[in-house]
Amino acid sequence: MAAPPILEVRDLTTRFHTRSGTVHAVSGISYSLYPGQSLALVGESGSGKSVSALSLLGLVPHPGRIEGGEVRLRGSDLLKLSGAEWRRIRGKELAMVFQDPMTSLNPTLTVGRQITEVLEAHTGVTRDEAEETAARLLTRVGIPDAARRLRAYPHEFSGGQRQRIVIAMALACRPAVLIADEPTTALDVTIQAQIVALVRELQEELGMAVLWITHDLALVAGLVDRVAVMYAGGIVEEAPVRELFGNPRHPYTRGLLASLPRLDEPGAPPTRALDELASGSATSGPMASGGPDAGPGRLATIPGRPPDLLTRPEGCAFAPRCAHATDLCWVEAPPLQNVSRTGERLDHRSACWLWEEL
Amino acid sequence: MSDGTRGPDTAVAPPAPSFWKQLQRHPMAVASVAVLAGLTLVCAVGPWLVPWEVDAVQLDAIRQPPTVAHPFGTDDLGRDILVRVLHGGRFSILIGVLAAVLGTGLGTLVGAVAGYAGRRVDGVLMRITDVAYAIPSLPLLIVLASYTGSDPVSMALIIGLLSWMTTARVVRGEVLSLKEMAFVEAARSVGAGPSRILGRHILPNALGPIVVGATLAVGNAIVVESSMSFLGLGVQPPTPTWGNMLMDAQASMATTPWLTVFPGVAILLTVLAVNFLGDGLQDALDPRGRER
Numbered sequence: 001m002a003a004p005p006i007l008e009v010r011d012l013t014t015r016f017h018t019r020s021g022t023v024h025a026v027s028g029i030s031y032s033l034y035p036g037q038s039l040a041l042v043g044e045s046g047s048g049k050s051v052s053a054l055s056l057l058g059l060v061p062h063p064g065r066i067e068g069g070e071v072r073l074r075g076s077d078l079l080k081l082s083g084a085e086w087r088r089i090r091g092k093e094l095a096m097v098f099q100d101p102m103t104s105l106n107p108t109l110t111v112g113r114q115i116t117e118v119l120e121a122h123t124g125v126t127r128d129e130a131e132e133t134a135a136r137l138l139t140r141v142g143i144p145d146a147a148r149r150l151r152a153y154p155h156e157f158s159g160g161q162r163q164r165i166v167i168a169m170a171l172a173c174r175p176a177v178l179i180a181d182e183p184t185t186a187l188d189v190t191i192q193a194q195i196v197a198l199v200r201e202l203q204e205e206l207g208m209a210v211l212w213i214t215h216d217l218a219l220v221a222g223l224v225d226r227v228a229v230m231y232a233g234g235i236v237e238e239a240p241v242r243e244l245f246g247n248p249r250h251p252y253t254r255g256l257l258a259s260l261p262r263l264d265e266p267g268a269p270p271t272r273a274l275d276e277l278a279s280g281s282a283t284s285g286p287m288a289s290g291g292p293d294a295g296p297g298r299l300a301t302i303p304g305r306p307p308d309l310l311t312r313p314e315g316c317a318f319a320p321r322c323a324h325a326t327d328l329c330w331v332e333a334p335p336l337q338n339v340s341r342t343g344e345r346l347d348h349r350s351a352c353w354l355w356e357e358l
Numbered sequence: 359m360s361d362g363t364r365g366p367d368t369a370v371a372p373p374a375p376s377f378w379k380q381l382q383r384h385p386m387a388v389a390s391v392a393v394l395a396g397l398t399l400v401c402a403v404g405p406w407l408v409p410w411e412v413d414a415v416q417l418d419a420i421r422q423p424p425t426v427a428h429p430f431g432t433d434d435l436g437r438d439i440l441v442r443v444l445h446g447g448r449f450s451i452l453i454g455v456l457a458a459v460l461g462t463g464l465g466t467l468v469g470a471v472a473g474y475a476g477r478r479v480d481g482v483l484m485r486i487t488d489v490a491y492a493i494p495s496l497p498l499l500i501v502l503a504s505y506t507g508s509d510p511v512s513m514a515l516i517i518g519l520l521s522w523m524t525t526a527r528v529v530r531g532e533v534l535s536l537k538e539m540a541f542v543e544a545a546r547s548v549g550a551g552p553s554r555i556l557g558r559h560i561l562p563n564a565l566g567p568i569v570v571g572a573t574l575a576v577g578n579a580i581v582v583e584s585s586m587s588f589l590g591l592g593v594q595p596p597t598p599t600w601g602n603m604l605m606d607a608q609a610s611m612a613t614t615p616w617l618t619v620f621p622g623v624a625i626l627l628t629v630l631a632v633n634f635l636g637d638g639l640q641d642a643l644d645p646r647g648r649e650r
Binding site: 057059062084087088089090091092095096098099100103104105106107108109117118121122166169170172 | 476477539540541543544545546547548549550551554558559562563565
């Protein structure tokens with residue numbers, strides 16, 4: 001990690017002040033993203049991963065507010081920017097690809113206009129130059145006959161093609177950081193793979209850093225450099241991807257990994273668990289015993305349900321669902337601390353009092 | 359993934375049926391377009407083709423029922439009703455369109471700002487709208503008309519100024535729902551500012567209800583102008599409008615019905631056509647209807 005991080009998030013806190021109380025959507029998360037690297041924020045629905053992504057762009061919807069922390073892009077804090085300054089960053093330095101390609105393009109504008117608008121807003125190019133660039137971008141993301149199809153409207157494209165167009169739009173100004181907020185959830189499986197591969201290729205080509213927001217641990221495995229697992233608005237564990245899968249040091253991560261189906265185990269059930277994990281309903285499944293111990297042939301689930309973010313618990317947010325919780329866990333929240341084994345410092349952090357014993 | 363360009367997702371969705379095709383499913387709307395275009399054209403060029411002047415008094419030919427020389431008959435002063443209906447149509451249609459454009463424009467502006475800004479701005483603008491709604495418009499029209507005078511353009515202005523509230527509410531509702539759409543968030547995420555978001559991403563998607571409202575407002579403005587004229591507060595004689603021709607004729611409705619029938623039928627036809635067209639447009643412009 002010689003190069004300085006391109007994006008550094010410190011103690012980011014975002015809350016929603018609603019009539020029924022304050023929702024603690026993101027509670028002091030920190031991570032760094034290095035140039036060309038990819039990091040996955042993994043968590044179930046409501047864990048705060050999407051809100052934390054929107055916070056990076058300053059697009060938290062009302063009544064949400066970023067209430068603390070820093071988001072440093074190349075060292076300068078974005079949270080101190082004015083609205084107009086932040087607009088100049090969006091799309092140029094930081095860009096985002098959204099979940100549902102069917103609704104993330106304006107139905108009344110040609111796809112060409114939607115791409116050239118970004119270029120014209122951020123660079124001083126003429127309309128003709130912008131159109132040329134747009135055609136090149138469309139070709140690059142795999143839209144055949146790009147020059148002609150620039151004049152087509154979004155409804156004339158299929159879902160996978162629309163996501164390619166959204167990607168072209170996000171990458172028009174060669175941003176340093178791309179935030180991919182579950183960009184494949186709304187697509188069918190074969191197209192998911194194509195889109196993921198496309199983003200990876202482009203990441204390498206442009207040397208950008210990619211922040212993947214996903215609920216799909218299986219997707220992340222072969223895709224990213226580092227993984228941060230989110231639970232109840234906080235990061236509970238963060239590590240390089242192989243380390244996290246091989247040596248998980250938080251009971252929640254262990255539960256998630258245990259609920260993944262394994263193809264190499266005979267009698268393993270089909271991919272049902274992935275869907276459950278996806279919808280977050282794994283948690284409302286049968287009250288199986290603590291994840292890792294579930295027998296073969298049956299997918300493990302994490303007992304209990306995700307916490308209500310309206311109330312911050314005194315202690316560890318995961319304690320009510322944790323098989324290992326001790327008295328300490330109930331009264332004091334564990335800090336995200338470095339995990340080391342036999343004196344050797346691993347690039348691995350866990351927010352569990354019991355990380356050594358797990 | 360070198361073959362990323364070829365896959366099941368290269369399938370092309372069939373283009374949505376065009377706006378005209380969609381409108382053609384409403385025969386009444388198509389007929390209304392023809393009626394309105396015909397009326398407008400006839401009123402625009404007709405007065406030059408009829409051999410009578412609009413104000414030509416012919417005391418030797420008063421209160422004549424329809425004849426070959428005067429197809430619509432003549433009035434108390436021997437003026438030709440046909441040429442007066444055509445002339446009146448110019449003013450009535452002008453007032454209708456001008457008032458509708460003004461009212462719709464103002465309503466769109468108020469609704470868009472309220473819906474987009476939200477919170478306090480929304481609260482203030484919508485309460486103003488509520489108050490404007492609550493004031494009976496006819497007395498207000500009468501008061502305003504006494505200040506502005508009653509030439510056709512002033513009439514259009516005050517009718518427009520008093521008919522923006524419905525549009526404001528409709529547009530606000532549309533903006534409220536459209537601003538939560540993913541493509542608006544996507545536009546924001548690539549650096550679009552508020553004016554661009556509103557002007558290029560939100561309002562074009564709300565065009566359907568705005569156009570429908572504007573169409574209906576034309577009919578409404580013509581009716582309001584007629585009512586005003588009927589009360590003697592609209593455009594003043596000798597300038598003819600359909601409304602003040604009706605007013606002139608009210609005393610002699612039993613003896614000389616043609617004085618009432620022709621301007622009355624003109625108003626009826628126009629307003630009916632405008633309303634049918636509005637209904638047709640509502641379906642044809644609804645994107646959910648077009649994506650079938």
